[in-house]
Amino acid sequence: MADPKVIVVGNEKGGAGKSTLAIHIVCGLLHAGRRVAVIDLDLRQRSMAKFFANRAAWMAGNNQILPMPFEPDMGDGKALARADERDQLARFDAAFAEARARADVILIDTPGGDTLLSRTAHGLADQIVTPMNDSFVDFDLLGQIDPVTLDLLKPSIYSESVWEARKHRAVTEGRSAAIDWIVVVNRMAVAAARNRQRLEERMEKLARRV
Structure with missing residues (x-):
């Protein structure tokens, strides 16, 4: 079986x-018939893991069948968050190996911060998807802009x-452009904001430089 595609959602x-x-x-991949594994690295919050746990409970309570992802067991998230980074990395490596054996696509949700697990996941990615709000506050994490011009x-x-x-x-696998990076403008309710055109222009410039 070919190696699964690894998608990291990061910011x-x-x-x-x-x-x-x-x-x-x-959910889109599942309904398209793909075998998906999920790894939630936001160890304290575990929003994605909780969503699919609630989905499973709803299915059981309503006698319904919906496609579900495979989720390797990394243990108690809060306890793991307090563990040594080496222990965290060992748990992640085991979970990733298990996911590779069972999925066509592995999706990894990362926390809002710089952690060893997040950096490791980014290094494994075939595709990084970064959501951001239509705001220069969010854009500052991607590129520094002159506040006047x-x-x-x-x-x-x-x-x-x-x-x-x-x-x-590129170094470890001998490939250039080994990771595709997609930046997604999120929460489109403010899409008509006056700064939107300027924000898109800055994103295009950043894409040419990275």
Whole structure:
């Protein structure tokens, strides 16, 4: 069996809608007939894992059948969050190996912050999907802009993390452009905001530089 495609939903800013987007991607893939494994690395919150646990409970209570992802057992999330990073990484490696053996697609939801597990997951990704709100507050995590001219000055912290992940894949697997990066504008209720056109222009410039 071919190696599964690995999708990482990532953004170091909290509240960007990562888990919501991850759930929609997983459900779309399941209803398209794909075998999907999910790994929730937001160890304390576990929003995606809770959603599918509630989905399973609803199915049982209503005598319904819906497609469900496979979720490797990483143990108690809060306890794991307090564990040593080496223990966390060992649990993740075991879960990822189990997911590889059972899925066509592995989707990993990451926390809103910089952690060893998140960096490791980004290094394994075939595709990184980054949701962001229609706001320069969110965009600041991707690129630094001049507050007066709104010109893009340089890629910001998360962009640099993605770039490092891409370089790691290129070195370890001998491929350039080994990771596709998709930035998704989320929460479209404010799509008519006056800064939207400028925001899109800055995103295009950032894409050319990263």
